[in-house]
Amino acid sequence: MTPATSPDKLPPGIAGEWVGFTEGGQNPWRILDQTRYYTNTYIVQDGQILLGRKKRGIGLDYYNGFGKDVECPLLLCSSEHCPTGGKVEVGESSKQAARRELEEEAGITAPLDQVGTLLFTKEGVEWTFHIDIYRAEEYEGKIVETEEMCPEWFPVSRIPYDRMWESDGYWLPLVLSKKPFIGRTDFDANNRLQKWWFGHDGGVVSA
Numbered sequence: 001m002t003p004a005t006s007p008d009k010l011p012p013g014i015a016g017e018w019v020g021f022t023e024g025g026q027n028p029w030r031i032l033d034q035t036r037y038y039t040n041t042y043i044v045q046d047g048q049i050l051l052g053r054k055k056r057g058i059g060l061d062y063y064n065g066f067g068k069d070v071e072c073p074l075l076l077c078s079s080e081h082c083p084t085g086g087k088v089e090v091g092e093s094s095k096q097a098a099r100r101e102l103e104e105e106a107g108i109t110a111p112l113d114q115v116g117t118l119l120f121t122k123e124g125v126e127w128t129f130h131i132d133i134y135r136a137e138e139y140e141g142k143i144v145e146t147e148e149m150c151p152e153w154f155p156v157s158r159i160p161y162d163r164m165w166e167s168d169g170y171w172l173p174l175v176l177s178k179k180p181f182i183g184r185t186d187f188d189a190n191n192r193l194q195k196w197w198f199g200h201d202g203g204v205v206s207a
């Protein structure tokens with residue numbers, strides 16, 4: 001088995017035992033103080049994947065999973081100022097946010113499994129996007145177009161990578177094969193990939 005990448009070779013923000021499988025780019029990693037939390041969900045069913053064409057905001061017209069920012073990330077409040085004296089959870093968890101966003105953006109609910117995490121930075125934005133990536137194989141409800149997204153099914157053999165964020169071709173195959181992964185990408189102001197690193201949890205990646 002390939003050994004895990006040594007901690008000093010991991011990009012800032014990534015820790016743990018991960019086997020790097022692709023990396024590139026010249027610039028030093030961007031260092032940012034702030035992190036904001038997001039989710040991204042893919043439905044994979046009968047050899048097809050549900051993607052949404054984004055109708056507004058950053059990444060306009062790109063095909064993507066469904067998701068957005070976690071509105072009020074879950075915090076463990078242990079301060080003496082906490083109303084109950086400490087140790088309560090406030091806010092919503094990443095998975096709760098992913099479920100809410102799937103419903104708001106595509107009109108459906110689904111049992112979600114987290115498969116990966118992506119740290120994303122973009123020139124001109126002063127925080128790191130921490131994006132938890134989820135998948136599901138079944139869903140309930142009727143898929144609808146919303147103000148945010150226009151949903152569309154694609155065969156998994158014909159994913160439109162030329163109309164997606166540039167690094168998605170590295171990790172979306174791992175979503176399809178349910179292989180846990182982590183990665184980091186630094187993009188420039190024109191949405192071009194400047195630097196990237198991706199790792200999975202070791203072992204064989206099946207198609």
Ligand SMILES: Nc1[nH]c(=O)nc2c1ncn2[C@H]1C[C@H](O)[C@@H](COP(=O)(O)OP(=O)(O)OP(=O)(O)O)O1
Pocket residue numbers: 038039040056057058059064065067068069120129131165166167168185
């Ligand atoms: N599939 C993907 N691949 C990738 O490399 N970066 C992604 C990505 N999906 C989202 N990102 C990055 C870019 C994007 O600016 C950021 C936030 O993602 P979203 O588009 O989900 O959030 P929002 O809809 O809240 O963003 P706004 O358009 O700024 O409102 O995370």
